[in-house]
Amino acid sequence: MSTNKESDPSYKTSELAFFGEQYGGQQYNPVGFRLRLTRDVKLLLEEFGGTRPRRLLSVGCGQGEFELMMAPHVDEVVALDLSPEAIEIARANARKRGVSNVSYICQPFEELEWEGRFDVIVCVAFLHHVPVEQMNGFLAQCYGHLEKGGLLYSSDPNINGVLRKIGRVVLGRNYDQYHTPDERELDSGELCDDLHSAGFASVSIRYTDFFLIPASYVLARWPGFVMQAIALVDRVLCGLPVPIASQASTFAAISRK
Numbered sequence: 621m622s623t624n625k626e627s628d629p630s631y632k633t634s635e636l637a638f639f640g641e642q643y644g645g646q647q648y649n650p651v652g653f654r655l656r657l658t659r660d661v662k663l664l665l666e667e668f669g670g671t672r673p674r675r676l677l678s679v680g681c682g683q684g685e686f687e688l689m690m691a692p693h694v695d696e697v698v699a700l701d702l703s704p705e706a707i708e709i710a711r712a713n714a715r716k717r718g719v720s721n722v723s724y725i726c727q728p729f730e731e732l733e734w735e736g737r738f739d740v741i742v743c744v745a746f747l748h749h750v751p752v753e754q755m756n757g758f759l760a761q762c763y764g765h766l767e768k769g770g771l772l773y774s775s776d777p778n779i780n781g782v783l784r785k786i787g788r789v790v791l792g793r794n795y796d797q798y799h800t801p802d803e804r805e806l807d808s809g810e811l812c813d814d815l816h817s818a819g820f821a822s823v824s825i826r827y828t829d830f831f832l833i834p835a836s837y838v839l840a841r842w843p844g845f846v847m848q849a850i851a852l853v854d855r856v857l858c859g860l861p862v863p864i865a866s867q868a869s870t871f872a873a874i875s876r877k
């Protein structure tokens with residue numbers, strides 16, 4: 621599972637250019653960024669129910685922070701991303717923190733040579749980068765490479781998010797600077813259908829934030845306590861009944877084989 625694509629600059633040019641720039645400079649609030657990942661880690665750990673998974677695969681790991689947070693809770697993490705800049709940061713951070721059970725691979729998911737099975741597959745802020753025509757194949761591959769009872773955890777922008785609708789109107793064209801041309805927001809109902817079609821026995825949707833992710837970009841240099849207050853507001857809003865919570869900006873899908 622280790623074909624190296626660091627030397628292939630022509631691949632997925634726009635994704636590479638966008639994330640190269642992102643990972644090259646700090647474009648988001650560091651406290652907001654960490655709070656977002658802490659929330660995803662917490663949701664995922666709740667699903668482990670006290671057991672210790674053996675192997676975790678992360679697709680679209682970016683600079684690998686989520687994977688470092690998960691490292692103490694699993695035996696082995698394999699994480700891949702298209703961006704050489706992201707993988708370089710991820711490997712340096714793992715070295716700096718003395719984490720030895722995470723390996724980072726620079727490779728597009730389309731070229732992943734799936735080897736063996738995993739107890740957990742995570743796609744944090746990644747599924748919405750998978751082209752529509754490849755989504756069913758990718759989900760089927762995830763299903764096929766999970767152990768029985770294994771988990772697929774994903775977290776993605778919600779096409780029905782009220783703040784996203786407002787953002788598109790208020791920011792107009794500027795809204796596009798916050799995402800790559802290839803990505804798209806996802807509909808939780810459609811993703812549920814796709815996950816069931818791939819074979820997953822159960823899928824549950826959790827709405828996770830209204831403001832934290834957008835604020836992490838827009839308020840990149842604001843103090844951390846503002847991000848903490850925003851995360852608190854999000855927790856309250858996401859805990860409200862579904863007709864309100866489903867207007868969130870981001871949702872997680874937790875699927876079990």
Ligand SMILES: C[S@@+](CC[C@H](N)C(=O)[O-])C[C@H]1O[C@@H](n2cnc3c(N)ncnc32)[C@H](O)[C@@H]1O
Nearest residue numbers: 635639680681682701702703728729744745749
């Ligand atoms: C929104 S970022 C999420 C990064 C990280 N998981 C996080 O939550 O911070 C999406 C990541 O997907 C990666 N990506 C996009 N297309 C990819 C592909 N075809 N194969 C592998 N990674 C890809 C990008 O390089 C980027 O790092």
